Amino acid sequence: MRSQLHRLIICLLIFSQGFSQELPPFENFDSTVYSAGNQNWAISQDENGNLYFANEQGLLRFNGAQWELYPMPNGSIARSVYCHDGRIYTGCYMDIGYWENNNSGSLVYTSLKPKIESLLQEDEQFWKILSIDEFILFQSLSGIYSFNLETENIELITRESNIWKLFKVEDNFYYQVLGEGLFQISNKKGALVSDSELLKSKSVVHIFNKSDKIYLLFKDGQLGILNNQEILDSVQIIPNKEFQVYSATYIETLDMIALGTIQNGLILKDLEGDHNIQINKKNGLDNNTLLSVFYAKDGNLWLGLDNGISYIDLDSSVTQFVDQEGVLGTVYASIVYDDQLYLGTNQGLFVRTQGDDAYFSLVPDISGQVWSLSVIGNTLYCHHDAGMFAISKGKVANVFNQTGVWESWVDHDSKTVYIGCYDGVYRSTDLSMTAFEKLEGFNISAKDFVVMDNQIFVSHEYKGLYQMDFDQHLNTVDNISLIDDVRIDKTSDLKRFGDVLFLTNRDGIFRYDAKSKQFSKDEKLSQEFLSGGFESGKMNVTSDDALWFFSQKELLKVTRGNIDDNLNVSSFNIDSRARDDMSGYENVSLLEQDKYLIGTTFGYITLDTKYQNTTEPSIKINQVKKFYNNGVENLDVSQAGILPHDQNNIYIEYSSDSYNPLRPVLYQYRLNQETWSKWDSKPQVTFNKLNHGDYEFEVRSMVDSQISSEPAIYTFEILRPFYLSYTAQIIYVLLLIATGYAIHLTYKWYYRRQKDREAKRHQKELEVLSLQNENELIQMRNEKLRSENEFRSKELAVATMGTIRKNELLNEVQSIAQKLPDSPPARELRKMVKKNLTSKKDWISFEEAFNNADKDFFKKIKAKHPSLTPGDLRLCVYLRLNLSSKEIAPLLHISPRSVEIKRYRLRKKMELDKETNLSDYIISM
Incomplete structure (x- = not known):
């Protein structure tokens, strides 16, 4: 899993160098979402996967579904947070302590201030908390304290005038005193490690170990190795020294370092300072100042911003390009041609050369609505509202300008090109397309058309499905008829896949039988297609001979077997909200082997179909409440609940620690072994007016078609009323x-x-x-x-x-x-x-x-x-x-x-x- 993730990120980095700006999926949470303060100074995670944020209004907890804020008892800002052995330790102004879950799932605070009060100096705030064995270390700007978990005594390890940060490297603790150098804690005392000028003059942001070498990252982006008392092999991994680093973490599995800057968001770098991913306000991050960076157990990043929280999904088969400036518009088509990526949008045809870090540029003379792109021979053709353009060797030519062109189809046997236009079907009997002739007798829009067996099928969203004959040697069509055995509307589509003609509508997927001249429903494909929720009947055939369908919850890829023509179906959990595509104009194209580009209204998404997440999703019950006329009461989630007969309304919250916005979590529950409910994204359920008796509630989660093997269970009893006792x-x-x-x-x-x-x-x-x-x-x-x-x-x-x-x-x-x-x-x-x-x-x-x-x-x-x-x-x-x-x-x-x-x-x-x-x-x- 980790090696797959490593290869994925390296591929992502290489691709980002080639096509630039493709980013892992991420999600922003502003203060209105989590209902707390803007600033988030530190992040930690407990053994159950719950995340904790040291927020300016207190301790903020996120279980994957619900946010909860616990204000600090003294009303101050939470500066640090650290999870250890079932406790959540926090530091704030003039106080340290820990939080524990009570029986109802809420947090209860225990202050350690009485044990430390005699040691405190005026205005102390605690900025860092770490642990080793039975000791918890608390660091302020003027002292480091040790809390013994066995004796519950607190000792002052060191008192300094300007402690910058405390770091843990394996079992060693380091801290920097500005103007003095780097110190190590040994025998409950601070000992000077190095007083080099670099350590005196520059602030250390992060210290980590790799291959038995201790690396130091400085605030200005300089990375060096500590050897004895000197800093060796120093590398400036951020060329622009104006990008001050405030927080950082080393990701060992990826051999990368995540840098949280003050002015320019997140930067992911390798240790040589080469390949990088940069996510900032320009490409979607809510804020450019990162106060904390945390690498979670699921292999993804959480960012504590100066204004909000962000989640970066590094463990994903998907990347996304976000057109923040709105230059591109909605992507209707895409293709790789001559090592260049072309995007056809509602604002024109754009291109970016592989290896070029620049933004997409508009292809000269092709602005306005692009409908589709195709390569015929060695030439790229753009089907446009103004006609048909040919692009070859950097030159653009308008080869057809009589009317708008939707798409084209090539009959390689007869070397004939057919194009569906606003006023019917045209053809060219020469692949060079020097001239076109209109097939007379049919004059309506041919947005969706198929040519097969000397017949043309045209699906018109309002008029229906036309079938007509044509002569290879004449430019006319005849025997025009409407096929009325299938429904046609604006959500329908018509595609030829190999020798099979497929039609889609809200009822499913249909095949055409040439002998009976009728469409029949393909039950297997229809079930796969409709199970994801109908969104659009749009179909795409990519250049690797794969047929694609788009549903509300997923993408379906259909391929033919190597030996027979049996169809194989693969699904990819990217729902329509994450795709944000243009309904009826969904599009997908092949970028390289097993990697596809999906056009969206905000840019595009790339999908690596080789990578499949096999991690089983978790499920846990977080909170149970009973409510009645006089109020609400929390119940102990660790033991069976007992409810009076007149308090027979119960509310249950549950969650999974999967946070990927492109891999939504779905939940399913049942009561007393009854039928499972439908899959739903809501992480809570309420049962009202239950009868007396014993109940067993079960809930499970699903991510990417992976279902949690064991459901979370909560049992409770509703007592009999006295008259039934x-x-x-x-x-x-x-x-x-x-x-x-x-x-x-x-x-x-x-x-x-x-x-x-x-x-x-x-x-x-x-x-x-x-x-x-x-x-x-x-x-x-x-x-x-x-x-x-x-x-x-x-x-x-x-x-x-x-x-x-x-x-x-x-x-x-x-x-x-x-x-x-x-x-x-x-x-x-x-x-x-x-x-x-x-x-x-x-x-x-x-x-x-x-x-x-x-x-x-x-x-x-x-x-x-x-x-x-x-x-x-x-x-x-x-x-x-x-x-x-x-x-x-x-x-x-x-x-x-x-x-x-x-x-x-x-x-x-x-x-x-x-x-x-x-x-x-x-x-x-």
């Missing part, structure tokens, strides 16, 4: 028994009551039946009484009618008798008639019959009208029988007129108003 269950059982017994008694009581109710109901039924019988008897009696009453009423009516008829007859007889001559028989007759008309027997009989029929009438009417006379009562009885005045008159032996008068007088006695009918009133009583 075992105590509650015992109570429930007792209650159940008591309830059962109560139910038994209740049922017993119920059935007893039911029996009583049934007996009562039966008794009531008997009573009801008896009442019903009695009612029936009463009804029968009533019916009998009604019948008798009706019979008597009928008798009364008959008697009354008989009386009426008798009286009428007697009246007639009387009127006849009155007419007879007076004689004893006549007088006897008159006397007999008068006697019968005035006889009271009839009325007595009638009254008796009436009382039998309507017993209460006389009582009611006499009670209501006590002033009524018997004659009035007799009239009332006739009226109750609903007799008319005419019918009543014979009964009373008076005229109907006299009956009306009697009726009138009766109304007055009864005091009835005019609206009340007398007969109705009497009948209703």
